Amino acid sequence: MKYIESLKNPQVKQWKKLLTKKERQKTNSYLVEGFHLVEEALKFKEDIIELMYSEEIEIPQEWDIHGLQVTKITSEISKAISDTETAQGIFAVCQMKNTSVNELNGKSFLLLDAVQDPGNIGTMIRTADAAGLNAVVLGEGTVDAYNPKIIRSAQGSHFHINILTGHLDEWINKLQQEQIPVYGTALENGIPFKQVQPEDSFALMVGNEGNGVSKHLLELTKQNLYIPIHGQAESLNVAVAAGILMYYLKK
Structure with a gap:
């Protein structure tokens, strides 16, 4: 086990860099922090590159850290290296999983078009995981899935569900080639969501909080759906809407 006590140590500088999208993409790795998230990561030990903990805490005895690179650090x-106001003192550097449109695997997908709020994205990843979907695909303009706020909001679902990126028009074409229907979300040319039947295979696409799904992507879908508003609210939060639709469409 290593012990690092200097803030100027090159390894510490590298960990801090992982709080930036540029470094995460460069190294194909990301940082998780907190007891719950690290415990979830340990269920997928092959994804962990390194585990770090503060000298002020103790690693739970029931955790299996055998074979891992472990480093003790100062408070x-x-x-x-923490992205939170109150650090819990436990971290892990994890490897990203790479899957492309050419490695399409699964039957149910959530597609995100230019979604900007990290909390919304994390919530949708978590809900897709809970609903039993196979993958979440982040299109252009969507915030990086490994943003620390998204990691926290998803509460460990990054380890349970495939999280992919790419051009959504390419994904839609590939899904349709595999006979997987793609549903957009829009009032214009849309129908109430209960007019379609739940299916084993489907892809649901939701869009930007202010502008919705891009018009050119909506033109590629099998059908566009909307959730009727029965009260006085102008609209639903995108994560709430996605949750309703995912649970309805999943047979």
Whole structure:
């Protein structure tokens, strides 16, 4: 086990860089923090590159850390690499999983078009996981799935469900080639969602909080759906709407 106590240590600088999208993409790795998320990561030990913990805490005895690279750090380092106001002092560097449109595997998908709010994205990843979908695909303009706020909001679902990126028009074409219907979400040329039947295979596409799904993508779908509003609210939050539709469409 290593022990690092200097904030100037190159390894500490590298961990801090993982809070940026550029470094995550460069190294194909990301940082998780907190007891719950690290515990979830340990269920998929092959994804863990390194585990770090503050000298002020103890690793739970029931955790299986055998074979992992473990580094003890000071509380100052813990605060420096944390993205939260109150660091719990436990971290893991994990490897991203790479899957492309050419490695399409699964029957049910959530497609995100230019969604901007990390909380919404994390919630939708978590809900897709809970609803039993196979993958979430983040299209252009959507916030990086490994943003620390998204990691926290998803509460460990990054380890349970495939999280992919790419051009959504390519994904839609590939899904349709595999006879998987793609449903957009829009009032214009849309129908109430209960007019379609739940299916084993489907893809649901939701869009930007302010502008919705891009018009050119809506033109590629099998059908566009909307959720009727029975009260006085102007619209539903995108994560709430996605949750309703995923649970309805999933047979």
